[in-house]
Amino acid sequence: MRTLHINGMTPPALAIAIALNEKGLAFSITQIDWRETPAAFARFSDSPEIAATLEGEFPILVDGMTAVSDSYFVLEYLDDAYPTPRLRPSDAYGQWQLQALARFFGERALPAISTLGVAQVFGGGAAVKALFENATALTSERRDAWLAAAEPTSENAIEESRRKLGLLFDRLDAMLVGGQPWLLGQDYSLSDIAAFALVHPFLDGSLDAEGLAIGEALRLWHERVLARPAVQAALTLAKPAFLPGPEHARWG
Amino acid sequence: MSEKPVLYHWEPNANSGKPMLALEEKGVAYDSVYIDMLEFDQHRPDYLEINPMGTIPAMVHDGHLLNESTAIMEYVDARFDGPKLRPDDAAKRWKMRWWMKYCDQYYAPSASMVAWDMFTGPAVRNKDPDELRARIEAIPLRERRIAWTKAIYGQFSEEELAESRRRVMIASALFEDNLRENDWVAGDQFSLADINAFNLVYILPHMADTMRLPSVSVERTPRTMKWLQRMYQRPSIRRTWAHSRGGMHIDIEAEANREFV
Structure with a gap:
């Protein structure tokens, strides 16, 4: 089960x-x-x-x-x-590439997408406060993340999030411009899956991509991932959603 | 056999200590290059040629540059022969990674904000102001530039520092609780999560007074203190700390033989 x-x-x-x-x-x-x-x-x-x-x-x-x-x-x-089919490179360097990239995705890109998603889509409004103020099952940081979503997102936070997503798109595009089909080279991997989940909302119109440069190589890669049956099937399971996510790194 | 890895590191603690200790635990010989963080050696052109991000630690092996200390540790375990430093069981491996992230993104940044404010910032603040400004401008990563600026000029707000202290208290309590059933962070087997956490936790009992942060102590976190003792008993710590130039100022022998009443 x-x-x-x-x-x-x-x-x-x-x-x-x-x-x-x-x-x-x-x-x-x-x-x-x-x-x-x-x-x-x-x-x-x-x-x-x-x-x-x-x-x-x-x-x-x-x-x-x-x-x-x-x-x-x-x-x-x-x-x-469940090692087959394998979704990570078999060599240690490839695995390092996956993890170094994942750190960037989790620490920089995901907080930025959550900020933009909450500002543009979530719309929890005042109801959030009543529901989460005394939610003791959540850590205080997570309660704060929800409570912040009841307030309008600051221009600063939006600008900073766009900056971080710009870094993401540039980094992904740079990995693909050489003509390789997938982020780590010839083999589709967890990096493609994790990155697709971050890029897709800006290409299917769920989030506003205005002001964000999405390079040609990145667009073509997105189409390749999108065409995979496993991806198509996942997209039919539920509607896209954007909720308060991880906090932005406190050091800057 | 492959070529020896070259590791660029500062003092054998915090992020630098992670790959150093992993290499020692794995039994891998490496060439050590000491980069003096307090002299901003990591932002000098010759180092930026090796690691354009200007961060330490970094490792060069098989023609590849590797950064991100936790990912380097996983590389070390995957790449070299020696004792396994990650559990085989998928759920335990998940737990190991979860704790490493918790240390990397919650526990360690909070503790180090307090430490940077009290020690690192003041340690470099007395340099020539023009030189300091030039050193800050030479930092390639925006995040690191902000962090150094705040530390050097003492710009962490009272609120930020209070929040960091609160987080260290919470994280040290959660860490203590996790040792209730097992000797090691990810379960019954020593793993990279222990190495990761050690490089952050070892200093906390010694800084309870100086940082006014009573997070890890025999009274508050007895299991963590015994876990620290198990760590100090590992020969890898002694070999790794031999690379210290600043002196780690901790008596390994005393820590390894501490008596608990």
């Missing part, structure tokens, strides 16, 4: 759903309305790691007796637990 618990198809949820499909692993989806997050999340509090999440309450994958969160680590968990 394998269940992916999601608050709509957020970028982290999309990455996990794609990886499960690529592996051919059957799973069911449990949809949790964002308003039900505190109560639904409390049911996972016996895992101290899940309870202290830095990325966000959901998605959580329950795989038999194991519950895992934090989307990039869920992708690596899946490749560790």
Whole structure:
């Protein structure tokens, strides 16, 4: 029995759903309305790691007796637990490339997408305050992230988020301009899956891409990933969603 | 066999200590190049030629440049023969990675903000102001430029510092709780998560007074103190700390033989 618990198809949820499909692993989806997050999340509090999440309450994958969160680590968990088809390079350097890139995705790009998504799409409004103010199942940082979503997003935060996404698009485009089909070279990998979940919202119109330069090589790569049956199937599972995500690094 | 890795590092703690300790635990000989962070050696042109990001640590091996200390540790374990430093079980490996991220993005940045404000900033602040300005301008990564500016000029706000202290207290309590059932961070097996955490946690009991941060102590976190002792008993610590130029000012022998009442 394998269940992916999601608050709509957020970028982290999309990455996990794609990886499960690529592996051919059957799973069911449990949809949790964002308003039900505190109560639904409390049911996972016996895992101290899940309870202290830095990325966000959901998605959580329950795989038999194991519950895992934090989307990039869920992708690596899946490749560790179900090695075929392999979604990571077999050599140590390739694996290092994946992880160094994942750190950038998680620490820079994901907070930026969450900021823009909350500003442009989420629309929780004043209701957020009443629902999350006393949500003791959440850490104080996560409560603050939700409460901040009840307020208008500052111009500074939007500008900073656009800057970070500009870095992401430039970095991805630079990896592809040599003509290689996938980010790490000739083989499709977890990097493509994780990056696709971050780039797709700006190309399917879910988020406003205005002012962001998306290079030709990056667009062509996006089409290649989009054409994969595993990706198509994942996109039909739930509507795109954007919720308060990981905080921006406090050092700048 | 492959060529020896070259590791560019500062003092054997924090991020630099992670790959150093991983290489020692793995039994891999490496060429050590000491980069003096307090002299801003990591932003000098000759180092930027090797690592354009201007960050330490960095490792060169098989013609590749590797940065990001935690990812380098995984590389070391995957690339070289020697004792396994990651659990085979997928769920335990997930747990190991979760804790490394928690240290890298929550626990360590909070502790180091307090430490930079109290020690690192003042340590470099007395240099010539023009020289300092030039050194800051030479930092390639915007994030690091902001961090150094704040540390050097003491610009961390009271709120930021108070929040960092609060986070160190929370993280040290969670870390203590995690050792309730197991000797090591990711379970019953020593792993990269222990190396990662050690480079951050070892200093906290010694700085409880000077940083006014009573987070790790025999009274508050006895399991963490015993875990620290298990760490100090590993020969890798002694070999790694031999690379220190500043003196780590901690008696390994005493820590390894500490008696708990």
